[in-house]
Amino acid sequence: MSSGNGQQSAGGGEAAPPEQLALIRDAVRKAKTPKAKPRTWRGAALAKDRPVARVVVDKGVLHLDRYFDYAVPEELDAVAQPGVRVRVRFGAGGRTVREGRREGGGLIDGFLVERVAESDYRGPLAALAQVVSPEPVLSPELLDLARAVADRYAGSLADVLQLAVPPRHARAEAATTGPPPAPPAAPAPGSWLRYGHGVDFLRSLARGGAPRAVWTALPGPEWAEEIARAVQATLASGRGALVVLPAGRPAARVDAALRELIGEGQHALLTADAGQERRYREWLAVRRGAVRAVVGTRAAMFAPVRDLGLVVVWDDGDAGHSADNAPYPHVREVLELRATRDKCAFLLGSRSCTVEAAQLVESGWAAPLVADRERVRAAAPLVRTVGDGDLARDEAARAARLPSLAWQVAREGLRHGPVLVQVPRRGYVPKLACARCRAPARCRHCAGPLAAQDAGELRCGWCGREEASWHCPECGGFRLRAQIVGARRTAEELGRAFPAVPVRTSGREQVLDTVPAAPALVVSTPGAEPVAEGGYAAALLLDGWAMLGRPDLRAGEEALRRWIGASALVRPQSAGGTVVIVAEATLRPVQALVRWDPVGHAVRELSERAELGFPPVSRMAAVTGPADALASFLRAVELPPDAEVLGPIPAPSSEAGRPRRPGGPPPGEPWERALVRVPPGSGAALAAALKTALATRTARGGSGGGETVRIRIDPLDIG
Template sequence: MSTGSDASSGDQLELLRAATRGRKPRPPAAAAAELPVARVTVDVPLPHLDRVFDYLVPEPMSEAAQPGVRVRVRFGGQDIEGYLLERVGESEHPGKLAPLRKVVSPEPVLSPAVLRLCRRVAERYAGNLTDVLRLAVPPRHARVEQAPRPEPLEPLTEQPITGWEQYRAGHALLTRIAAGDAPRAVWAALPGRHWHDDLATAIEVALRHGRGSLVVLPDKRDVDALDRSLTQRLGEGRHARLEADLGPTTRYRNFLAVSRGDVKVAIGTRAAAFAPVHDLGLVAIWDDGDEMHAEPRSPYPHAREVLAVRAELEGAALIAGSWSRSVECAAWLRSGWARPVGADRAVVRDAWPRIQVAATAFGGRDDPSAHGRLPSPAWRAISDGLKQGPVLVQVPRAGYLPGLACQDCRHPARCEHCHGPLGFPARLKKDEAGLPECRWCGRVAAAWRCGSCQSRRLRATTVGVGRTAEELGQAFSGAAVVVPQADGPTPHVPVNALVVSTPGIEPPVEGGYAAAVLLDAGRLLERPDLRASEDALRRWLGAAAQVRPHGSVIIAADPQAPAVQALVRIDPGTQAERELDERTELGFPPAVVMADVTGTATAVNSLVRTARLPEGTLTLGPTEVLDASPVAAEEPKPKPQRRHIPRTQTLAGLEESRPAEPEAIDETQVRVLLRAPRQELENLARCLHEAAAIRSSRREPGATRIQLNPLNPG
């Protein structure tokens, strides 16, 4: 156990300061009579300091210094905040311990269950415990802690279990949740905006039987939908929202309501996966394939995996619901870790709209009024649909003309400075020259010339939502054109509206859209991305699910593509199994565990050499990274002074810390992929974290970023 071993030097410094100020120095306070040793994790991001330190609990602080509270300690010559994890009677350190400087707040914001979860997540993703704690516990607001607590609500009475009858094993799932069991289900939801009502039903069943619930959703729109359903079913004050959009004060107030047990239902975005819900009996995630569930900050955990770990640790039921199915959920089903919950094929066929494939993107030339991009079936679907209600047109790209190529040789137009793609970001005005811009560096390509044929003529290869809305507005002049924005409010959709939207931000419509057209859908399959087919099918199903049961959906794509065939059959499960088979054959997650180590060449090579990788690990690379920003070095906050840093304890089974030998530093950004068997997940994470700790203790130059099972490896 590591200790706050700079206690004597800190005490001498305090005595010296008091003497120079002309006052009598106060003697140090006596240690607490019971459990005088506090084990504290300090907020320092250095991997070799990712452990627990022992401090002495002064008697005046004994009552407030309870496990889970925020404290301030002397570390590295400065006062640093941390969390008091536990109190014990004795320390393994034979010397004198430094005392706690202050109990920042007597509010226990870190529960034992959340602490266990954070430790497991840190171990699983080769991260530091303090990094995970930053994700789990929001910043403190003292005024919120001092506010009076609301009056307790009357508990809900038990009622007969109803709901989910349209799904096979749906009623059995609710019955097991009510009985206190921990079933795990992959739920294939029926289309429409009723998925949040089904989730609210499961939450209500758990709450009526004394069990808390936690639901993680991709974005604010989905949180709003579930919020309305819960308010309607449970009334005001029985659930709390946890999301960054609420602001720090409201978010911390809601966090305290959950932490104190005032409410037992928490809903929110990915950080809500760590919410300290009391008596947790149900965890759920909606649309787990959405990339918004992946945390962009170290150690980069995914909400789906966090909830899976939490369900096992706390014995809670788990529901992973979506209109589609991710490959990870397919792996759960194949291994038997989870069970499917879905409707019969007859019910599925009646609930989903009719889906038709337009074999060519230029099939509308037989109609003289049709635009070249719009196939004849799509033209008819829009024209007929506008007579019955709003129509949705999904376009894969934002912007105006985001993709350009040479008119003569068809080679993509690239920036001369960074080789990024050229495009027109917005609609051109009459007085503008119409010069393309680089989508990476933003430079204007005033004198662009094709590198292959030297031509100066450009043509559009990809049409964005802005240009599409302009063209459709001219073609269907009687319809109101609505273009929702990803960072804007949800727009109102009139009855005869033509909604042109990018995937994932389609505004909901009461009663559903009359028709939908998935324009340029094949572009989603052309991305150089491991998840291109899976993500494309998920986005298509998300649009089709908002169309009325007897409506029409037209997709302009290759009819032979497996993802397109899965859409026509409304069979995402078979497509997910096909993807899983291919990844198993090629050696990609989730069939194997893969670690992405990115950073400067010197740092990456040093870390890979230092790591004692598990047997069977395959090293791929290094390869140069051309389109990534440099990995920033993680500095301690605040930076410790060398003369006050406590002596570091030798890591078990590792080499002694010693200065790195001088060598030439290569600042080139590179990536190394480490592939190991699935059962070596925690072993590989431990080895990488230990290697990072050795580099940190040696103060080796360069920075690295370690990601376990990234969404898009390589």
């Protein structure tokens, strides 16, 4: 295992130069005035010791991304301690207050960061209006982490703190918490024996070590128990552990595994489904040190675990790990930061493997934790393919979209148990591919996806260049075809094909957690597959082209992740488990599924992206906004010398749902997006430059308003 020293993360989280950070925070500040002690405000007596409170206010705009000074009244001296929630007056007459010095303005929430003796402002300071609660919820460690995340993602500290600190609930805060339970004993290896160095990994955790590993889990349900054993080993060493999962269902499985393994009271479950009161009560138990382990979904990445010894992220390729609100941090990157800053162990686990995970191993930052090929073959089901040639000769496929092979495998599987049918999620936009070999059609300049316009010409979805004479670089073909979108009536068609078999569905409207072992057809969208008791007898992966044809850099990786996620629920080949995938067998993701080799697929993808300068080898930012505002912003920003701007082009449909808020664009106003790419080592400089430019723009109230330009570092979808 890799050692837990304080070297930089391989995932692009390099620290910005101090001068760049200073420029960000002081972009619109006036020259400092001589320090002076705060004057009495409206005759109020001030605290005698450190009468100035530095507050971060709940305003997520970049030109206010700094601390504001307020006077501490004598009556609030005892409770106005660093880390507490406060309310202060902020703004007057529609203008922003330089410091908290005006009498007018509304009350706004904030956090008291520190108490000091003097202020940089020489005039009278406004006093703290209220200490909301004496509970110190913002520790120095959490504040430093939030600042690092804000700088990495070109965002504001206030926005990150909104993600990191849950809303207050008075009744939960009033509840008392007891002392932490005694650490459990070190666990037995259990199913970790199946992995090379798996036992060594557990022993290192139990001895207080800080190994870092990228773990490719074998098919089957054992992964939750294996995570629980890693947590138990960390607790046995007297340290804390944090596990973050992409959704409530997998979090519930790890929660149940931990309860069975080490009993009640050793860990907290932090998910949105728990409700505000319970979630805040659990969070406070963690902050107060009464609980040393946390299992949760995305927001739990900031959980204030004491003596952190292990961070775990499961299935980092799931979009649920990327925050929906600015500055859009990703769980994997935040936990890499925590592992580096706290010098603790790091475990990235998944049945598949992302390119970012492969990069962590390639760079030496983490070590691989995998099973040998014999164990992989013994645990995986048999995978069979149905390509275009088979479909063309198959009358059943043309009539009912169910190839004969899939129909036969389903019929045989139903004799022994349930059969899973995975259909693509609705909403994938059809794009273009070679009609001969089905390779996605890409731009010759930047390798972006090509799309047909209304007039019939081809244009790149990234840089906007027109492609007049496209030909396929793989096979030399000149004909294009549109990709297929998954069928909506799969369940009805299967019901007619198998009239005596019950058909269950699991998707957006209703997601099933488990299904019984009795024969049934279970139709599911990707990510919503329920677990079958004893495993599925077979699985059908329909319309593979609908996922492979997505106009995105991650199309192949994401398709393989979803296929493996469904296939891992099927019984091993030795027990008759069979998977049929409707996709061309020669395609790389399909071959990786047949061989059950997600790591090899990710390594090859990483190598190709390194040659083309694509993330994660490079760093990329998406800048989106109204056409005029975006053009003005791109002219003003001082990008690093090695930055390359792609576009702008019309904003993709994934960003069409931009918020309608005061100062936002009117309905129907066209938005555009530009991609800014920099080579390795310049990611921090890119984030700093974008943040500085946006802070200056918002401070000046530039054309179109600074808030109408949105920045997203490392966007998930750049197609």
